[in-house]
Amino acid sequence: MPSSQVPSIAGTALDPTAVRPEIADAEIERIAPVQLRARLAELRAEGFTMLLDIGGVDYLEREPRFDVVYHLLALPDRPATVAEVGVPRRLRLLVGVPGDPASLPSICDLWPNADWAEREIYDLYGIVFEGHPDLKRIQMPSDWVGYPLRKDYPLRGPAREATPRPAFALKSNVPAGTPPGGKVAAALQKQIARARGQVAGNGEKP
């Protein structure tokens, strides 16, 4: 497939998080960007001490376009045995972010490990985290143009995407009766003819 775009098939979901089947893997909440900081501070006070991960998703045709997903875990923040930790609560917080301008408040002051996670989403999705102390690219080179994990970013990169791959020589796009061409074909034909003994001076001339 020359294009990196996943073909949209009739019946695919525009927002898969809305049609989610019953899978008990975490508590799930969806909030608006303006509520984000207040809600996260509240959750932290409630006992969700660890920010496990922040991930981004690009739903190209949906409004709001992006989802930023915060994974939280409620661990005791003092020494604790396995029995004391028990089955900690997991929570997944989904925040819809509009495509233009794509921005969210930073939560680096709430959890110090949000730093690299936010930089990575900025690097790969172009979502700006306001209030981040040092928002710059982390995985891609600093002079890179474009945001690679966006769905409209071609898989092979924009430069290579502009040069189309040569078409395969299929039976269907060669007219009937066309003699085989090219140096390889000529050499092959010569070899076959030689093997059949139809060429004079067999094996003497190159």
Place this chain on the structure above:
Amino acid sequence: MSAAPEAPGRASTLDVVEVKGNTMTLSMGPQHPSTHGVLQVIVEVSGEIVEKAEMEIGYLHTGIEKSAENLFWTQAGTVIERMDYLNPLGNALCYVLAVEKLLGIGAEIPERAQSIRVLVTELSRIASHCVWLGTGGIDLGAISTFFYTFDIREDILDLLEQSGGARMHPNYLRIGGVNGDLPDGFLARLDALIEKFPQRMRELRALLQNNPILRDRMIDVGIVSAQDAVAWGLTGPALRASGIGYDVRKAFPYSGYEKYAFDVPIRDDGDAYARFLVRLDEMDEAMRIVGQVRKELDAPGPIMIADPKIAQPPKETIALSMEALIHHFKIVSESFRVPPGDVYQAIESPRGELGYYLVSNGNNRPYRVRTRPPSMYNLQAMKLLAPGNLIADIVVMIGSLDPVFGEVDR
């Protein structure tokens, strides 16, 4: 007389970048051997004391998440295995568990397949800790450790090669089970490994555990308090060395871990030596699990679920059955559709909580594959650890966090 010209090829990897007053900014890496990969640390030092350490990552960024979004569900496992190259089977396990959760077939996986999954991932855990111990020893000048640990690792890689067909990236764990049963002779070799392993561990402990140089280099270096460990998102041995007994295998058991008796090693000191001891103990515990799994493997049983839409039919039936041929062709040429939804699945990798957040829009390719990379969050804590320590201790601290750059950069 002018100074003698410097001998060619002797330039240090620590090049002076900037000198300002009493502080000097140095660039360590990205090709520094003790950074365990391609990590650049830009350190500001005053004398030998580090004032600030900033890490540059991304030198190994290969766009695995983007690639996985453009492959079929059945194909994506091949690139996902290449993230954490010391524990490829762990990454594969986490991914297939997440897809199975979305498909709703998690409860149907045959028991033998689950046992084999636990077996190969626990063996991988030992092999991964062997690399950490070997290279960590080299960082501290204990070169012979490397040969001892790589000897154990070699035995394990031989076993993984026998079961999956490749030493490093076998793509052995598949959605719905495992690819092919254990071959003849596998269990005998496994028994031999189980038998000689305790002696090997005794040798390693005798070499290292009370070694005065090692203790001097590691005790009280890179201390993380329990509170900091949680705030910085440390998981795995790094978290448990700070006193918090969180292990995904105990808290959220998967693949039947609730059946096995094993302890979670915990230390309270939070320094590099505590992390070292936790990993050593973990190797013993992993072998304890392997020993229990071994007892289940004598009885034969299915290794794939029976659903022909997901499991490839056995090769020998393809030439005889029209339906088998059709199912095989369908799975290979267009994979299968996964119901829409999003899911998070975590496992305990040798480095901590490895998680996959998958989104399916009902298509035959994953819409989004987000990894929760334990190495990245563990490594990020260097910003907390490095200031105020000696520059030589940076090497020890990075080694004690055990980052794998295939996973940090993806």
